[in-house]
Amino acid sequence: MESIVIGVTALLGLYMAWNIGANDVANSMADAVGSRALSVKNAVILAGICEFAGAVLVGAPVTDTVRKGIVSPDSFLSIPGITPEQAAALFVIGMTSALLSAAIWLNISSFMGLPVSTTHSIVGAVAGFGIAAAGWHSVQWGKMTQIVLSWFVSPVAGGIMAFWVFRFISRAILGQDRPTKAAIKYAPYLVAAVTASVVLATIYKGLKHVIGHITWLTPQMSIYITILLSTVAWFISRWWLGIRLKGKEKLPVAQQLDLVEQVFVPLVIITSCSVAFAHGANDVANSVGPLAAVVRVLQTGHVAQKVGIPFWVLVLGGSGIVLGLATFGYRVMQTVGTKITEITPSRGVAADLAATTTVLICTRLKLPISTTHTLVGAILGIGLARGLAGINRDVAKRIFGAWFVTVPAAAILCVLLFLVGKIYFWDVLTRVCTK
């Protein structure tokens, strides 16, 4: 019986992950595909690898937040007249309905053309079930406030960072008398920055659940490793740029600018991959956070989420994302590629670098945010730095509008599903949870 419940929840989690892979992943690779740095096929392959790696390697912190940070599992035990087994049953029903309602809401909104985020849906749904099951106080409002604030802060932070990164590219490289010469001098710093943000996010307090606890990998040590790898990246890119651009500074400026954009091509591929990595790390939680909670409750027979996240759960989430990408996401990738032709590799690098860093910092802070919205913020930031022509400002408004609907809609939907689920599955699950 226990395995059936886990199996059903796992299927729901897989479906949610499929949704993320089908709809969101294309956005994270948009800059590389739009600037023609990558073909759609290669973008799908690279995105698959990076999303999976991000989900499995760095997916744990945010997954933790979804399974126990929004709704306090302990508050279920303090419901008057409830046994621990009944509390566990409530928690399982609730988390499962949260998954189901987030998935349904995503389908409704994509049918209506609303730019809804999976993150906002799942957070709304989980909070909704908490309120319905254990009352208003069961939601950890401090954490919830942090999360909602981070939804405002992350696109703005992405925008500000992209603005300054692009300003740097534009002033230090593109705007120089000899752009090729300037690129050899300054572009390696961008490569080092990209390397640093990805490496630091991966190894700092990470990897525990993958390779087990590595004693020598102290926070201090991981900073040293980051500095070392960034320096190596700096030297490699410097050497490569030297080969590509040396002696080209006598060419007409227009040709030099073309050449500089060309050397940004490998960089935009790397940065887009790191956005996909960051996306996998932050968004896998939307699909497997509730699943992780259900699995732990059923295995321990207790709502308390003291034990870490099962490794296979993250693997399942990562696989679901890859599956969604392979079955449906490549079509979205194609539309993205044909519609955003105005972006050039240099702009792509600035937007991606800002988005990656913002998302990875939020991931480290255990905050579930929307990668897509952060990237939209970053692209608007480049528009403000006069880097892009014809940016549609309405999209920002529509995104903002969709938030206000999503959280309550997903919450209400989840409450309804929870009440129905409680009628049908209460007895069964109480028995399952009784060890």
Add this chain to the structure above:
Amino acid sequence: MSIISELFGKSPFGALVEHTKKVHECVEMIKPLMEALSHENYILLRELHNKVSKLEYEADKIKHEVRGLLSRRVFMPVDKIDLENFLRCQDKIADYTEDFSVILTIRNTKIHPSLIDKFFKLVDQVFQVTGTLLTAAVELQNLAEVSFSGAESRRVLKWLDGLGEEEWKADRIARDLSRDIYKLENEVDTMTIIFYEKMILTLGQVANEAENAGDMLRNMLIR
């Protein structure tokens, strides 16, 4: 479907450069028109007029395309009003060029031999003004690439600096030519003099609009 792809519109700068080039093709017809007139080849003059008309129409089509890309909702790296004014000035350059060809065709005017040299001097100077504008304006796409700043922007501003002086020279030549024309008032009939004046006025407007377009381009760069 994908919110990121909805975020991106089409940049107007590619089409804008196309417009610049098409307008300049119009302006390039002024000299052949003038030559046909000085040879009193009125058949060729009509053919050339048709050609200018067609070019002006094509420029108009590109203008509408650019306007379509300047919707109120999109966000531009330059002031949209400057951009619209720039487009309008370029549009007027093409309009006045067509006017010029119309003036030459509505009446079989003869150019007095003593005026021919100065007329060509004026035509050349007007071409100098529009040519300077063309050199600067075709850089718009590169300017967009460097986000309207830095060395490329300084280079274009430098070209534009020469524009005012070139236009002033054209004005001076026109004034000089006018004086010469009125000296002939006893030799040439009044109707012809009116036509001469119309020609000078229209050529002056072409140069003037080119200068205005240059000012708008400068505004885009320094803001």
